[in-house]
Amino acid sequence: MKKTYLLAPGPTPVPETVNLDMASPMIHHRTPQFSQVFAEAAEDAKYLFQTNQDVMILASTGTGAMEGCITNLFSPGDKVLVVNGGKFGERWGKISETYGLVPVWHKVEWGQCVKAEDLKDILDKEPDIKAILVQASETSTTVSHPIEEISKLTRDRDDLLLVVDGITAVGVYPLPMDAWGIDALVTGSQKALMLPPGLALVSFSEKAWKANESSKCPRFYFDLKKERKNLADKTTAYTPAVSLVTGLRSVLKNLREEGIDNVHKRHNRLARATRAAVKALGLNPVAPDAPADSATGLFVPEGVDGGKLVKSLRDDFGVTLAGGQDQWKGKVVRIAHLGYVDTFDTIVAVAALEMALKKFGHDVPMGKGVAAAQEVLLEAY
Ligand SMILES: Cc1ncc(COP(=O)(O)O)c(C=O)c1O
Structure with a gap:
């Protein structure tokens, strides 16, 4: 006999009670029953993100929501400042390039966190940069970047967004979205949310929704304005991951209680x-x-x-x-x-x-x- 222990940075173990919830008989998603589950999960997700903004729940892994941030906030040719201190920082830049954005790569030595003053210098030299794209926790190097300090560079500027990959940080350490003025925050189900992979959660600030109005990147599945509209009706644009959303509701209730x-x-x-x-x-x-x-x-x-x-x-x-x-x-x-x-x-x-x-x-x-x-x-x- 061998007992196994899953102690990697995602997927993470799923609590037994949550597994049982997810094993409930399948329900149809265009029903009051599912709407109730979905609305409760979406409400508690706001508590997790420490925001009054909507949190969209997508059937995707975290990378889908990262891509959604790029396509919903920017236009081809936009300059974005990419904090590249590991595999996932690099991913922000690669997604940006895919959609014709112009990443300004800021290389950070692996194992080190970015210095907010270095970002400030770059922003001073290149005032047309539209956003800082950064990880809160760069999982590949186990580094935490100083999001609160970085937010001080962006929050008083209408033309500069702070887009944060919180995939291994949301629910791990404080990232109060509204208090710090984070403009886009992303997480995924298979990390601190202790669920199987397959859900991504993303929220935008008012400033980000404003940027969404003029963003011209092509998008279809990850059209977050469409998701937000559906969320107001307690539903999703496409078939949701019903079982995972059921598990999400359960986990978020537990986290809220804790x-x-x-x-x-x-x-x-x-x-x-x-x-x-x-x-x-x-x-x-x-x-x-x-x-x-x-x-x-x-x-x-x-x-x-x-x-x-x-x-x-x-x-x-x-x-x-x-x-x-x-x-x-x-x-x-x-x-x-x-x-x-x-x-x-x-x-x-x-x-x-x-x-x-x-x-x-x-x-x-x-x-x-x-x-x-x-x-x-x-x-x-
Ligand atoms: C910081 C960070 N960003 C992005 C990702 C990619 O997420 P996914 O594999 O859910 O698409 C991961 C996955 O480990 C991650 O840790």
């Missing part, structure tokens, strides 16, 4: 515990200065093949963590602590890492990481 501040504190505690373990084991974190609370990345020690380590953790130990991407392939392990993950999942992740490193010949002070994590985790009890 309270958004407690949800953020829980993630922060698990993240601090994992970071303490990494330090106690003498390992090097990949994002020492601005670590995200969604996942913790570490460099595998010299002489250990990170690819084989992650494979063995998954296939031999039953513990799925994530490896490094692109330039960090084989060199990095990422331990997630978002969604339906608690104290003892975090201990499992650290204990398994210690054991796997030992198996691969690294001289690990066994139990030292676990003990360091436990000290932090005990705060919850």
